[in-house]
Structures are given as structure tokens and as C-alpha cells.
Amino acid sequence: MRVVAMIMAGGEGTRLSVLSEKRAKPSVPFAGKFRIIDFTLSNCVNSGIFDVAVLTQYRPHSLNAHIGNGKPWDLDRANGGVQLLQPYQGRRDESWYKGTADAVYQNLNYIRERRADLVLVLSGDHIYKMNYAEMIEFHQQKRADMTVAVMHVPLEETDRFGIMTVDENQRVIEFTEKPKNRDKGTLASMGIYLFNVDTLIKRLSENGEGSPRIDFGKHVIPAMIGRDAVYAFPFEGYWVDVGTIQSYWETSMDLLNPDNTLNLYDTDWVIHTRSEERPPAKMGPQARVSRSLICNGCIIRGTVEHSVLSPGVYVSPGAVVRDSVVMNDTWIGPGAVLDRVIVDKNVVVGAGVRLGCGDDLTPNREQPDKLMTGITIVGKGAHIPPNIRIGRNVIINADRDEEDFPTGDVKSGETI
Structure with missing residues (x-):
């Protein structure tokens, strides 16, 4: 079973103001020595996934320099490893990535070349630890075409997320992007998607010029519910989207709380990064x-x-x-x-x-x-x-x- 991870790292992160003025949001420093993307990259290698593509776009220079050949994450491999995929002007109408689904669509060749069976689509700007192997096992048990990682969020925050409605088997029966009313439940999409390759290629390729599938949350998932087997994988660990100045500051301060569950000192789940050689403090x-x-x-x-x-x-x-x-x-x-x-x-x-x-x-x-x-x-x-x-x-x-x-x-x- 060959799994390819595609990390979305092209976001401007405009809500982070001057912190993301000169760099993409995933390369904003966090917790002292790390950058935000280190958490997603480390989750991949700790989950045994060594085919990783990082899709960059906005001000990618510091991100490219940080990831380099992937050595700090054991991703400097002759077979597989990490690849940085930038948008390019091709002979057809390839251009800047218009959204998450469009970014994957423009890089379907990478997926085909790797002969992948499953594609894991991840965001490069969330702080969390997650063993993707558990999600892959769930996906196979359910014989799913697509699995979405979900977690419960406070009712008053549901309008910031895509909210899933599921049946007793965790199959998704309805998906509402950023609902205005609060009767859709509290099961929020974490922006972590696992696809069977055949289904992904079919669903990304089938819509024409008039209504292209640009975004997973807005276009792809709604089109799949009812036609494909879409399941919700429940996650209960620590997960934060540090998308605003307030959440970035709060999450940083929360690291100093003795009850914080992120635990940067866990030797069984190391967060890897490119470290500079510096003398001790x-x-x-x-x-x-x-x-x-x-x-x-x-x-x-x-x-x-x-x-x-x-x-x-x-x-x-x-x-x-x-x-x-x-x-x-x-x-x-x-x-x-x-x-x-x-x-x-x-x-x-x-x-x-x-x-x-x-x-x-x-x-x-x-x-x-x-x-x-x-x-x-x-x-x-x-x-x-x-x-x-x-x-x-x-x-x-x-x-x-x-x-x-x-x-x-x-x-x-x-x-x-």
C-alpha cells in the first residue's frame, strides 16, 4: 500500500499580519526552535510516510531553505523523500494554485509517478501530533473512497469550520462549510483528507471549465457525499490552527502551561527541525x-x-x-x-x-x-x-x- 502525502504550504496567512509578510505561514517560527510546518512533516515520518510533496506558492524562499533536501526529517531519500512543488506556467493553462484541490490537480503527475494507492492531503499550518497510520487503517476497514479527520469544536466556533454530519457508522451524510446556524453539530473537518487515488483523480478531473473543483471543502467533498463512500475519522488529541495573532500568541503561551498536552519532549514522537549549531543558553x-x-x-x-x-x-x-x-x-x-x-x-x-x-x-x-x-x-x-x-x-x-x-x-x- 503506497501512501503519498501532499502538504498544502502555499497560504499567505494574511491574518498573521507582519509575521507572514516576508514568509509563507507554514514557515513562521513556533515554540522557539521550530517552524509551524515541522509538526506536519514530523507526523508524516513518524507515521512511516516517506513520500512527501510540499506544495508552495506565496513567498516560498524561507520555507524552501528550511526544508532543503529534507535531511532533518529523514526525507533525503533516493527513492521517495520530500519534493517541493511550485506552480509553473506550462503550455496549457497551468498557473497559480487557485485553491487546495486545484493545487493537487495540477500535480496529479507526481501522484501517478509515485504509483500511489492512497493520497493524504495535509495542511502545513496546523500544530498537532497525529499518527496517520491509524487513519489509514480506519479508511481501509471502512472501504472508504475518502476519509476526513474530524474533531469536536465548541459550538460557538462552528462557523469557522466545515461541519460534518455522520451516521452511526461514521459515514458522512452531510457537509456544511462554515455554517451560520448551529444545528449541524460540532464535528469539524481538520483539513486532513485521505483519498483512494482513482477516486481522487476522477473527482478532480470530471468538472469542466464552467465549475472547476478548486477547493476540497467548497467543491470536492460536497460533490462526493452521496456518490462515494466518505467517512469521518475521529481525532481526540491536541490540534490548533494558529491562523490569527491571538491564537498564535495563546498557543505559544500555552506551551508554558504544565498541563499542555502537546509535549515537545516526547521521545516516542520527536518533532524534527533544521537546527542551527549554536552554543548553549x-x-x-x-x-x-x-x-x-x-x-x-x-x-x-x-x-x-x-x-x-x-x-x-x-x-x-x-x-x-x-x-x-x-x-x-x-x-x-x-x-x-x-x-x-x-x-x-x-x-x-x-x-x-x-x-x-x-x-x-x-x-x-x-x-x-x-x-x-x-x-x-x-x-x-x-x-x-x-x-x-x-x-x-x-x-x-x-x-x-x-x-x-x-x-x-x-x-x-x-x-x-
Whole structure:
């Protein structure tokens, strides 16, 4: 039984604001040393799947560099291994992927070349651990044409998901994409689909120009229910879509909770990543660190409370980092205070800066739907001048320099 995994990694992740401005959402750093896509890649190899295609599109450079030849995941294989598939202009009308199903349709040749029996379609931007072998066994037992992984979500969140209605055998009898009313139940699609190859090729190829099958949730699954054997595979573990600034921050903070069930320290289910060689983390004489994740290469001379620090972060004496996520090689000056902020890579925070301060929770003016819970974010490579105060729900865009702060302090809800 030959299984091919196809990981959707082309998303812009616009709801992550400046964090995904220069990179695809699956390559956003997470939990200090990892990137979001590491979880899906590690699930594949830990489940014994070594034919993996990563379908990239939006700003793929950091993702391509991160995955490389796949060696950290044992995917650098002569037979199989990982392949990065970008959209290309062909002689026919191939072009940018229009949706998840279209991305797979444009790469059906890859599936045929691998002589696959089953195709596992995955998303590269979810944080979870799952043994796909159990889903494959369920699929075969049910003699399914397609199996969708599902989990129960709170009733008030059902309008964010595709909701499945199933019979007593777990066969899907109805599928509602993002239902407005709440009488469809709470069984949500996780965006993990397992197809028999013949069925997949048939269903992706059969619709004409007028109504192409662009998206699995909107077009393919509804067309299959009633015609094919579609089953729902129940999953009960940890699964998060870190698609918004708030969920990214909450999920990061949740890693520091002793009851968190993601368990990055499980030797039976290792999350692999491309690690940089860095010296061990170092604590200076005045360092105070509590309930935090501190990666290699960090030097802490100040206070770090309930925060996640990626490799190479420098915290100067007298500086305080609290309830924050700080990415690689950021320098935090003496006496600076960071409170409930997400700071991207290579940022310089000047001495005495108050970043994320005050009680004014005015939503961000330019992106009120993305920043309204008090979190301030700083884009990659920004330099913040010393001794200024920056409020809540502020966006400082990538590569901003000290002259971009002509008035000094930045009020809550502003964008630089």
C-alpha cells in the first residue's frame, strides 16, 4: 500500500499580519526552535510516510531553505523523500494554485509517478501530533473512497469550520462549510483528507471549465457525499490552527502551561527541525528566568517571565521580557520592558523602551480585525529607538528604522 502525502504550504496567512509578510505561514517560527510546518512533516515520518510533496506558492524562499533536501526529517531519500512543488506556467493553462484541490490537480503527475494507492492531503499550518497510520487503517476497514479527520469544536466556533454530519457508522451524510446556524453539530473537518487515488483523480478531473473543483471543502467533498463512500475519522488529541495573532500568541503561551498536552519532549514522537549549531543558553549573574522556553544561543542578563525565546536572543541587564514571544537574534537593550508582544527576527529594541505598555486597548486602526486583544507585534529587522513608549495593538512593520519614529512614543492602535 503506497501512501503519498501532499502538504498544502502555499497560504499567505494574511491574518498573521507582519509575521507572514516576508514568509509563507507554514514557515513562521513556533515554540522557539521550530517552524509551524515541522509538526506536519514530523507526523508524516513518524507515521512511516516517506513520500512527501510540499506544495508552495506565496513567498516560498524561507520555507524552501528550511526544508532543503529534507535531511532533518529523514526525507533525503533516493527513492521517495520530500519534493517541493511550485506552480509553473506550462503550455496549457497551468498557473497559480487557485485553491487546495486545484493545487493537487495540477500535480496529479507526481501522484501517478509515485504509483500511489492512497493520497493524504495535509495542511502545513496546523500544530498537532497525529499518527496517520491509524487513519489509514480506519479508511481501509471502512472501504472508504475518502476519509476526513474530524474533531469536536465548541459550538460557538462552528462557523469557522466545515461541519460534518455522520451516521452511526461514521459515514458522512452531510457537509456544511462554515455554517451560520448551529444545528449541524460540532464535528469539524481538520483539513486532513485521505483519498483512494482513482477516486481522487476522477473527482478532480470530471468538472469542466464552467465549475472547476478548486477547493476540497467548497467543491470536492460536497460533490462526493452521496456518490462515494466518505467517512469521518475521529481525532481526540491536541490540534490548533494558529491562523490569527491571538491564537498564535495563546498557543505559544500555552506551551508554558504544565498541563499542555502537546509535549515537545516526547521521545516516542520527536518533532524534527533544521537546527542551527549554536552554543548553549547562558544566564548572567542578574538573570531571573521563570516559566519560559529559552533556546540555544540565548544570553540572558535581565528578567524573563512566562515567555518563549528563539535561538540567539540577547536580554540586557535590567531588561524585562514578560508574556512575550521573541524570535531569533533579537537584541533587547538595558532597562527595556516587553509586555505581551510578539517580536520577529533580528529586531533591535533600544535601551529603556517600553514595548506593549498601558491599559489602552484601542484596536489597531489599519487592521482592527487582527489586532484588538492588546498584543503588539514588531516585524523582522525593525530598530526601535531608545526610551520611547509603545502602546497596545501596535504594528511596527518589518525593517523600520529609528527615523521612522519621528514623534517618539507610539499610541495604542497605531501602525509604524
